[in-house]
Amino acid sequence: MATIALEQARRGRVMSVVVDAAVLAERNLIALVRIREALFFSSVQPIMFVLLFRYVFGGAIAVPGRSYVDFLMPGIFVQTVAFGAVGTAIGLAEDLQKGLVERFRSLPMRRSALLAGRTAADLVRNVLVLFLMTVVGFLVGFRVHTNAPAFLAGIGILLIFAYALSWGFSIIGLSAPNSETAQMMSFPVLFPLTFASSAFVPVASMPGWLQVFARNQPISIVVDAVRSLMNGGPTADSVIKALIWSAALLIILPPLAAHRYRRAL
Amino acid sequence: MAIAIRAEKLVKEYKGGVRALDGLGLEVEAGTVFGLLGPNGSGKTTTVRILTTVAAPDSGEASVLGFDVVREPQEVRARIGLAGQFAAVDENLSGLENLRMIGQLNQLTRGSAKLRANQLLEVFELTGAAKRSVKTYSGGMRRRLDLAAALVNSPPVLFLDEPTTGLDPYSRQALWQVIEELVAGGTTVLLTTQYLEEADRLAKMIAVIDSGRMIAQGTPTQLKAGLGASVVELEMKSATDAHQVGEAIRLRGTTSIRVQDNKVEIPLEGGPSQLRWLFDLMGEVGCEPHAFSLREPSLDDVFLSLTGHQAE
Numbered sequence: 001m002a003t004i005a006l007e008q009a010r011r012g013r014v015m016s017v018v019v020d021a022a023v024l025a026e027r028n029l030i031a032l033v034r035i036r037e038a039l040f041f042s043s044v045q046p047i048m049f050v051l052l053f054r055y056v057f058g059g060a061i062a063v064p065g066r067s068y069v070d071f072l073m074p075g076i077f078v079q080t081v082a083f084g085a086v087g088t089a090i091g092l093a094e095d096l097q098k099g100l101v102e103r104f105r106s107l108p109m110r111r112s113a114l115l116a117g118r119t120a121a122d123l124v125r126n127v128l129v130l131f132l133m134t135v136v137g138f139l140v141g142f143r144v145h146t147n148a149p150a151f152l153a154g155i156g157i158l159l160i161f162a163y164a165l166s167w168g169f170s171i172i173g174l175s176a177p178n179s180e181t182a183q184m185m186s187f188p189v190l191f192p193l194t195f196a197s198s199a200f201v202p203v204a205s206m207p208g209w210l211q212v213f214a215r216n217q218p219i220s221i222v223v224d225a226v227r228s229l230m231n232g233g234p235t236a237d238s239v240i241k242a243l244i245w246s247a248a249l250l251i252i253l254p255p256l257a258a259h260r261y262r263r264a265l
Numbered sequence: 266m267a268i269a270i271r272a273e274k275l276v277k278e279y280k281g282g283v284r285a286l287d288g289l290g291l292e293v294e295a296g297t298v299f300g301l302l303g304p305n306g307s308g309k310t311t312t313v314r315i316l317t318t319v320a321a322p323d324s325g326e327a328s329v330l331g332f333d334v335v336r337e338p339q340e341v342r343a344r345i346g347l348a349g350q351f352a353a354v355d356e357n358l359s360g361l362e363n364l365r366m367i368g369q370l371n372q373l374t375r376g377s378a379k380l381r382a383n384q385l386l387e388v389f390e391l392t393g394a395a396k397r398s399v400k401t402y403s404g405g406m407r408r409r410l411d412l413a414a415a416l417v418n419s420p421p422v423l424f425l426d427e428p429t430t431g432l433d434p435y436s437r438q439a440l441w442q443v444i445e446e447l448v449a450g451g452t453t454v455l456l457t458t459q460y461l462e463e464a465d466r467l468a469k470m471i472a473v474i475d476s477g478r479m480i481a482q483g484t485p486t487q488l489k490a491g492l493g494a495s496v497v498e499l500e501m502k503s504a505t506d507a508h509q510v511g512e513a514i515r516l517r518g519t520t521s522i523r524v525q526d527n528k529v530e531i532p533l534e535g536g537p538s539q540l541r542w543l544f545d546l547m548g549e550v551g552c553e554p555h556a557f558s559l560r561e562p563s564l565d566d567v568f569l570s571l572t573g574h575q576a577e
């Protein structure tokens with residue numbers, strides 16, 4: 001092999017985490033564009049949910065004081081980022097199963113970079129997906145009744161919450177023996193949280209015992225916050241609660257995921 | 266002689282109390298191929314994982330080029346390459362993207378990583394497929410890419426975990442050649458394999474492991490010599506006869522024999538005079554052989570005589 005002059009980058013500890021994570025985030029984003037299932041989960045499936053609830057179920061769901069599509073879209077936004085996080089679980093389980101984690105760990109990179117890169121890629125994906133869903137929402141009649149800053153604040157809350165969820169689903173991915181199981185483990189967590197919530201129907205229409213859960217679980221709280229920022233109405237209470245939930249999850253979940261990652265092999 | 270890889274009393278237990286390694290120790294001379302031979306589940310992969318800093322041992326010590334795998338993992342990682350039986354490359358990326366990513370994670374600048382990637386693609390004859398997604402690669406191409414990925418940082422020490430498992434004979438030969446060239450260039454290689462032929466061909470020293478313990482170590486020649494001069498192959502008239510003769514031999518204390526269909530293989534541990542004993546025995550049980558031959562012992566035989574069971 002002919003010798004070629006190769007340049008070794010010299011970086012500090014923090015900088016090398018950032019660069020390694022960026023390299024791995026790039027890898028995940030390339031995959032996002034190339035894998036058909038990933039494109040499906042992040043765009044086709046949410047669009048189908050919009051159409052399903054807007055045109056099939058929506059007529060039968062009564063929401064006081066506003067049109068159903070305005071009520072629905074904030075719920076769809078949260079559901080979309082939550083379902084998207086399953087991709088994180090599947091992807092990490094696949095990396096483990098296929099020996100990629102093994103390879104990464106044998107490289108002189110920062111260990112934290114794999115999860116940092118994956119969750120950063122998720123964040124970028126969510127920005128794109130939320131943009132797409134907003135466009136779809138406008139096409140089916142969704143309107144923002146507040147103003148642009150409030151709408152963007154809603155998107156901000158969605159992104160923070162979604163980022164926390166990515167870490168949560170990393171834990172599932174790192175605990176599963178393979179990608180199929182990761183997917184199967186994700187849905188029992190996801191279904192009650194997204195459907196027994198304020199995302200699609202008013203919580204008041206549920207039986208009393210379910211209302212207790214539906215009102216106080218994080219998905220509902222984030223939906224309520226985003227809804228108040230986009231539909232109008234009192235915002236402070238639900239926004240603060242949503243931020244507290246997200247912050248709490250971001251304090252608890254990343255260390256747990258890192259711990260799981262260290263013990264994964 | 267300089268030691269490139271050293272391990273002492275390695276113990277690793279997995280959840281559920283499975284003891285993957287049970288006090289394993291080994292020393293690998295720099296610039297040679299060391300073959301770690303054993304069946305599935307014998308602890309080969311766990312050994313490689315510990316030596317490459319992928320997993321930590323429960324107890325024991327190991328070092329690569331003098332750097333401790335637990336205390337100085339980054340120093341170790343900068344000097345090793347790992348290629349595994351799973352061909353750990355990202356299927357969704359192209360060959361070029363894979364190698365560039367590995368280069369960058371080896372702390373090369375983006376430009377250098379790309380340069381190195383293209384160089385390796387050429388060496389491994391993958392230039393034509395450089396921009397195709399790895400999903401479209403054949404098994405042999407993936408394995409070449411995997412090996413290329415292990416060589417991105419020109420490592421002085423290379424770990425190959427069952428590098429040719431599942432490869433066709435042509436790809437296997439080609440890979441062997443690459444390994445031989447690397448060693449000629451001074452690389453130290455630790456290779457695990459289930460293929461005795463592979464260890465025989467490539468390794469200067471072979472360690473045979475079973476249930477996480479080393480049960481024999483030596484040059485291929487030494488291991489074969491430890492087995493007596495030759496192996497007798499008997500072809501019996503029927504499988505029943507073969508079974509019967511096998512049982513009779515086992516009853517008299519020789520356990521390292523192999524019975525398959527109508528064939529019986531017996532290492533002549535007692536020298537040529539054991540032949541008379543063998544024929545007398547066959548006379549006693551009333552089963553005469555249909556055909557008979559003598560051959561040099563293979564590493565298969567080594568494994569059988571060391572572990573009492575066949576390599577899987």
